[in-house]
Amino acid sequence: MCGIIAARVADDATPYLLDGLERLEYRGYDSAGIAVRTSTGGTETIRSVSRVGDLRTLVAARSGDPFTGTGIGHTRWATHGAVRETNAHPHADCSGRISVVHNGIIENADRLREQLSAQGHVFASEVDSEVITHLVERALAVDPDLMLAVQIATAQLEGSWAIVVLDARDGRMVAAADRSPLVVARAARGDFVASDIGAIATWAETFVALRDGDVVELGESWTWSSRGEVVAVPFATPSPFAAEALELGDHTDHMAKEIEEQPGVVAEILDRIADRAVDGQLWRGLGLAPFERVAVVACGTSLNAGQVIATALRGLGGVPTDTVVASEADQAVLTPGTLVVAISQSGETADVLRALDRFADRHQVLALTNNLHSSLARRADAVLDCHAGPEIGVAATKTFTAQVVVGVSAMISALVASGRIDRSRALALVGDMQRLPGLLAGAAEASLDRIPLLVSSVRDASGFLFLGRGAGLPFAAEGALKLKELSYRWAEAYPAGELKHGPLALVTDGTPVVVVDNGEHKIQANVAEVRARGGFVITIGGAGADVPALGRDAGRLLSCRTDVTDQGMSLWGPLESVVPLQMLARELALQLGCDVDKPRNLAKSVTVE
Incomplete structure (x- = not known):
């Protein structure tokens, strides 16, 4: 939902922040803002409850100290607090030294706010995110190290977070994540942080995804900690798509483009997996144990795709299935021997992840997602990549089609591997699917x-x-x-x-x-x-x-x-x-x-x- 962008570059950071926010607009938002360190060592924050285009106009019209190359930006989708400028990110501490952007939910925010207020901290907004700024401020009063302050602050949080913290005094920048996506990247132009690699794909060819509990300080060299312990910086991963894939080309809107792309997406998927579906290797390669039943766990469009996959499994192999609305997973009773197929385009769908809190200890989980670096992918026992490419339109089109084709192919492969259908039938079934493009x-x-x-x-x-x-x-x-x-x-x-x-x-x-x-x-x-x-x-x-x-x-x-x-x-x-x-x-x-x-x-x- 909300989007994060941050930059440490040699020149003015604002063009990077604004361009990144525009690429994050597809995630949905109702306000946007940036905080950029100025040449005099302060921070200037500009926020809007309109579109990023309005924010760009406000930035262009400003006067004051020149901006430096260090800044953070955010698009907010309201959860705590009404849609108003004071609730828009970034948020600052009492002194204006610390600025923070945050994605996620701080479940113990009310309790923390009461404690901090009692200690003299003054809050300027209604949002849960603001408690983070004051926690960092309080920690810095004891020890001046920003990374340690962020570690101390996040240790007190309950819920989910992806945050970037900017210190105006020295320009230091620290990112942290737990149960919310965040990536960091080093490129020729500088260092970048984003909630989605697509926001920075134009500048960064590789990235590193933060895992739960990671805290990272960006600088001449990165300092990386995991659950409080300093670790080596993980190896970077190539960006999964080219920057030009995000552009409209000759289309009037992204949805039109993505509808048109569906035959090509399906053709590419089948080229990748059709042969391995026929001989059962697609399934065997996942390393999952045999199953007697399948439960699809998903929301929205992914739930509809899951219904199609379940229909295929019942019709082709006679395997019983359950369909679980992820937000209602507490009401589901799954029998032993049930494989959970968790489906999420982004791999960050909170309801699906919370459903796995209930199922993952007792059942094997197969994730079907368009993001192999997502929280869902990390939590599952096995993962299938939908190979849909970037989808910018909020309403899913080609990701639905990709989920169905990958999911049905996997079920055909599972039926072959388990002996429920023979290879000749699988060959005929996959041959039919070759007509889909x-x-x-x-x-x-x-x-x-x-x-x-x-x-x-x-x-x-x-x-x-x-x-x-x-x-x-x-x-x-x-x-x-x-x-x-x-x-x-x-x-x-x-x-x-x-x-x-x-x-x-x-x-x-x-x-x-x-x-x-x-x-x-x-x-x-x-x-x-x-x-x-x-x-x-x-x-x-x-x-x-x-x-x-x-x-x-x-x-x-x-x-x-x-x-x-x-x-x-x-x-x-x-x-x-x-x-x-x-x-x-x-x-x-x-x-x-x-x-x-x-x-x-x-x-x-x-x-x-």
């Missing part, structure tokens, strides 16, 4: 002209129903989620057979009802029920559908699913349906004047519970 491209082609016209007919509707049956249901759920996220209109997904048990009361003249028609034989009767009550039906299916996007292989319209060898993909659903569903949500949002890359109140990396 063409199917996704064909779906985009079929949707391009139809979606804008359909959206213009329903743009004034206050709410939408999304229907599916069987393997199509998780895709209907994902379509409804996308529309809610982007257009701010109500959208609910239901099994089509549940219409007569309540939701049909919502249908009146013109009510938009989006139907994922993947050939389930009873769905036409459900469509007839809607039409009989005046509903405006939009079918996404094969030939004859309002959006004939299913089974269309790169411009060649095929009969819906009947040509699939062994009906492999029909058992886990029409993945290409997500393309028109994503395009539908995006088009409605655009026609309503919404920002499709940065929907309100939402964040890419959900690091709070």
Whole structure:
């Protein structure tokens, strides 16, 4: 959610801070700010409750002492305290010497605030993060070493944190992390700190991720401690993507770009893993013990992807599955022999990580993530990389598709390795999957002209129903989620057979009802029920559908699913349906004047519970 950037460079730090904050905008935020050391040894803090562009304007308009090359920046997504400038980061201590930016939640902040206030510390904000500045200030009053002060301060915290502390007096900078992501990097231009490598990828080709309990001082040489003990600086890791991958190119928005990238992403994934899925080596390489049951643990779009993966496992191998909403994991009871498949695009989803607090000691955990350096990856027994590349749009598109393809491939490999299916069947199943890039491209082609016209007919509707049956249901759920996220209109997904048990009361003249028609034989009767009550039906299916996007292989319209060898993909659903569903949500949002890359109140990396 919140974003951190820090720089120690030879020239003015503000361009780096502002550029980094703009690259962090996709994470979601409601205020932004920077604190930069000045040439006279002070710190100037500039904050805004508008966009980073407004902050850039404020910086350009300032007058005063020149800025140095040492500074910190932050984008805040409000948790403690209202959205106002005094609650925006960075925060300072009583004297203005210490400035801090913080991601995470300090669970014992109220108790610490009471103690510090009783000792004479004066607080300027309502936020939990400010206690860190005063803890560092108190520690410095006893010992002048900044790194030791940060270690003392963080030892008193409960919760999660990624922080950067700046001392205006001497320009020292210390970073620390526990259960919240933070990376440091050394490049030709200087040292950088960020909550996301994408924020600094333009300047840094390698990075080091802080592990829980790490405290690092940046300087001519780095000093690195882990749980209070000085350790060698870990080896740097190459950046997982090129800086140009973050640029829009010829696209109007990142979402459009990322929808278009899906066929290529899937093709690359299959090139990497298809052969190893067929012979079981993909699974064997994970080093996991045999399982009798699988529990998918995830949130939001990742939960929908997990539903598809679970459907594949049941349909292809007859393996029983559970689907656990991560924020409700306390209510779940998992049987012995259950493998937990934890899914998170960022690998930092707080609800998923807290769910593992409950499950990890008793069950093996397989992480499915787009970030191999994440907290989830570190905590799991085995990890699968989604290989989706950077995704800037807050609403997930290509990461959903990648999660499904990697997850289903892994389950096919597991079924081969456990003897539940033979290699010849796996070969046929993976052969079917090789058609996916063409199917996704064909779906985009079929949707391009139809979606804008359909959206213009329903743009004034206050709410939408999304229907599916069987393997199509998780895709209907994902379509409804996308529309809610982007257009701010109500959208609910239901099994089509549940219409007569309540939701049909919502249908009146013109009510938009989006139907994922993947050939389930009873769905036409459900469509007839809607039409009989005046509903405006939009079918996404094969030939004859309002959006004939299913089974269309790169411009060649095929009969819906009947040509699939062994009906492999029909058992886990029409993945290409997500393309028109994503395009539908995006088009409605655009026609309503919404920002499709940065929907309100939402964040890419959900690091709070």
